[in-house]
Amino acid sequence: ASEYLARAKAMADLNAFITLDEDKTLIDAQAADTMLANGSAGVLTGVPIAQKDIFCQQGWKTTCGSKMLDNFVSPYDANVIELCRKAGLVTLGRTNMDEFAMGSSNENSFYGAVKNPWDKTAVPGGSSGGSAAAVAARLTPIATATDTGGSIRQPAAFCGVTGIKPTYGIVSRFGMIAFASSLDQGGPIGKSAEDCALLLNVMAGFDERDSTSLEHAKEDYSRDLNTPLVGLRIGVPKEYFAEGLESDVAAAVLAAIEEYKKLGASIVEVSLPNTKLSIPAYYVIAPAEASSNLSRFDGVRYGHRAADYSGLTEMYEKSRSEGFGAEVKRRILTGTYVLSHGYYDAYYLQAQKIRRIIANDFQTAFEHCDLIAGPVAPTAAWNLGEKNADPTAMYLEDIYTLAVNLAGLPGMSLPAGFAANGRPVGLQLIGNYFSEAKMLNAAHQLQ
């Protein structure tokens, strides 16, 4: 762990971490040593890990990338953190992220943007940009992350690493600061599918403190890594290769799909006809849920409170105006609007109907294939600052990742070569519910 910490400090310019705390890391390392000595160690005992700053971790500052929580030291552990502790993982630090996980470039962090280790003028992707950049720069072997609309897969793609968003409900959301609860899901980022499988084995499991946690039997996600792919049917959605996809990104993704043929898989064309509707549906549902979830940050119980105010209402107003960044405010306003009387039917209800249609489209596609393959994003990493002025341009980047969350399906990203500008490109694999082991198998066979 100390070697990784030294490396993290030497590469502090990447801004991948919000908090490093050597003393706390040492305590974890000692706990791991005890486990190794007394025979209670598991496969990951003593392995360093970086934790996304969205998971509450006792004694650690837990900011969620926001000024609102800049003074918040968590009094308890998220379920994911508890499980990492039990496995003897050693926390190196807390990774940078878009504020409240809202964003696709990590530029919405109160703590400043993260730089992409492949090219420091490029964004790392978001919202788990710190976790992906830390793994890519070898500041940590593995990291936790979360994905509400692509936040594991897209930064993994932009940083040339591997990440998996599991089936909704497999990883407990207890203690994971909520953005859009019906879409949020935790998962691992690592340098390979194998590393992701081992960390997912730790992170997954039923937790009664999360009402949407699934009572799904414990699985070994690494069990199928070496299964040959002969006979596997890979579906390629024609809508994922339509207008908007950069040609060099398409070429890299298609070359990776071509490799699957060599491994014995068959490629079939499938259709996900409502792909385009995932953007409006997501950008109604996610802000709606966010506006409700973020109402807890009122300056009363914890988090930022304005210094001067007269009366309760002004205290709320000033604390929230000062504590939240521009994108978070935009989402709260959008969410409040689409839920308001008179607009609910026109926006929120319609979006929920689209959500069902999108989930059904996937089930139709899975009648013809075992896994779906396509791009993660229409472009490789863009330049820092390039899309900041236009939020909707940023939203359009999420076209291939949002539907997976709307449907609750597992999705992953693995490296698939490089774009013309030398920046990494990701291949996305999408599976039916609970097919993580199959996806990790397919990813491992390509690595």
Ligand code: GLN
């Ligand atoms: N880019 C999407 C958004 O801004 C997804 C973020 C996420 O998955 N947390 O909402």
